[in-house]
Amino acid sequence: MLLNVEKTTHANFDGYIEALKRLVRIPSISFDNFDQKFVQQSAEAVKAMFEEAGLKNVQLLLPPSGRATVYAESLTSPDKPTILLYAHHDVQPTMREALWNSAPFEPEIRGDRIYGRGTADDKAGIITHLAAFKQARELLGDKGPNLKFIIEGEEESGSAGFAEILREHAKLLKCDAVIVADLGNFAKGTPSITTTLRGMSAVNITLRSTKTPLHSGSWSGPIPDPAQALCRMIASLTDEHGNIAIPNFEDGLVPPTPEELESYRSLGYSEKTFRSESGVLNKVSLTVPEGEILESLWRRPSIVVTAMESGNRSSAGNVLQDCAYARIGIRLAPGMNADRCSQMLVDFLKAQVPNGLEFTAEIEDGANPFVTDTQHPFFRKMSEAMAQAYKNDTKFIGCGASIPGAELFRKTFGDIPILLTGLEDPECAAHGENESLYLPDFEAGIVAETLFFMSLA
Ligand SMILES: [Zn+2]
Structure with a gap:
């Protein structure tokens, strides 16, 4: 069986790479200040691939944001388990384009990696699901499990509408397990299943002392500087060892x-x-x-200042700034709650505002952390399939990042197995410049998922 799957995958691998390239060429950045027509284009491209592969009931599900999620299915028999296959077709912005060694949306193979925005995160996830479906169908006919595809269009921008999609279409999406192919391997060639995710949240803080910036010679001294005040407040969030100083912040961890x-x-x-x-x-x-x-990366919270602004470097002059701004990101460990923690952080900062400065806080949509129980037999089956495909032991790992979808699946479908797999690796630079995908793991990942489907036949 393994040999058959390996042969089929190898024979078709060039085609899978071509399909991946087709998706990577579409700059489907799901952030408001980018043209959202590309997210639509990318949804249409995924839809066309699904139709071409003979999947049924292919459709676009539209959240209020308009960033389409693609649905498709291949139903074999009500007696067989139903697996929901998740990936996302939207991507992060390119960051500093000058640092890319090849154009972000013109995929290029160099050595054993393919470079381009979305190669690893997460367009390879889409192709892995599609390829494994095609191969399982070729090798098993209709004896395989029921498969449902859900390819999100706004994972990178917070999944706000995805929750609604799950709620509204819970019946259509009903399943016995989910494979979320949006994570990665601990190292190249080390197959990994992620069992915990940190949650995240962010608050935007503005501190203001005057209506407009002022000549620092004429006015500074009596008037408090909002930048220094904000820095002192932010510095109080952690102690000198990086431990979070907000009382009760880690309750429930x-x-x-x-x-x-x-x-x-x-x-x-x-x-x-x-x-x-x-x-x-x-x-x-x-x-x-x-x-x-x-343990620190996967199971403890962290607070980082993700952006700060007061005046700006290119036009710095002798000015007493009117206000200072910071965006403060929180990573939450399993057990913690995003809404509660962001509110605690805001309250903690607010209690320290000096000199009556005007304080405003805006809390962004957060994502709760995730932890899954690995006792279900599907975990063993997936772990064995991966070990065979990669020819290496499968590891159960944690992840410091967030995938809002994982916790949403839990909420929607209850306590079913949620298998977090994927093809990122420490070199892949997801979200950074020169994002890439390690091709041997791409191939092994397709073999693994095909074997997993076959183990359910
Ligand atoms: Zn992703």
Whole structure:
């Protein structure tokens, strides 16, 4: 069986790469200040691929944002389990385009990787699902599981409408398990299933002292500087070791079990690897010891200032600025709640505003953290399929990032297995410049998902 699947995948792999390229060429950035016609174009392209592959009931589901999610299905028998296959067709902006070695939306293969925005995150996820479906159908006929595809159009911009889609179409999407192909492998060639995700939230804070910027010579001294005031407030969020100082902020946090800690340790992750993968400067010391790096990334909260502004560098002059702005991002560990934590952070900052400065806070839509129970037999089947395909042990890992969809699936379908797989790896630069996909893992990922479908026949 393995040999058959490997042969089929290998024979068709060039075609899968071509299909991936077709999707990557569409700049489907789902942020408001980019042209949303490309998100529509990308949804149409996925829809056309699904139709061409013979999937049924192919349709676009439209959330209020208008960023279409694509649905399709292949139903074999009511006696067979139904697997919902999730990926997303929207992408992040390109960041600093000058740093790309090839045009972000003109996919290019260099060595064993293909470069382009959306190659790894998450257009490879779409092609993996589609390829595995085609291959399982070729090898099994209609003896395979029922498959339903749900390819989201606004994952990168917060999934606000996706919750509504799940609510509205819960019946259409009903399933026994979900494969979310939007995560990644712990390392190249190390097949991984993610069992926890951090949540996220962000608040936008503005602190204002005057109606307009003022000549600093004529006015500074008596009037408090909003930039310094905001910096002091932000600095109070954590102590000198990086621990969060907001009282009760971590209430409810679910610590990793001894088994989970053991599994993290079995990955043998060193500070050296972490340093080289993250690019942290040599002289910069970390806030945790080597043995706690993964736990810190996956199971503890963090607060970072994602943007700050007061005046701007290109027109800096001798000015007392009228206001200062910061966007503060929170990563939440499993057990914590996004709404509660963002409100606590705002209240904590507000209580410290000096000199009666005007304080405004805007809380963005957050995503709750996610944790799944790996006891269901599907986890074993997937883990075995991946081990066979990659010819390497499958690891259960955590992830420091957020996928709002995972928790939404949990809410919609109850306690069914949610398998978080995917093709990112530490070199893939998802969300950064020169995003890429490691081609041998792309191929192994398709083999693995095909084998998983066959194990359900
Ligand atoms: Zn993604």
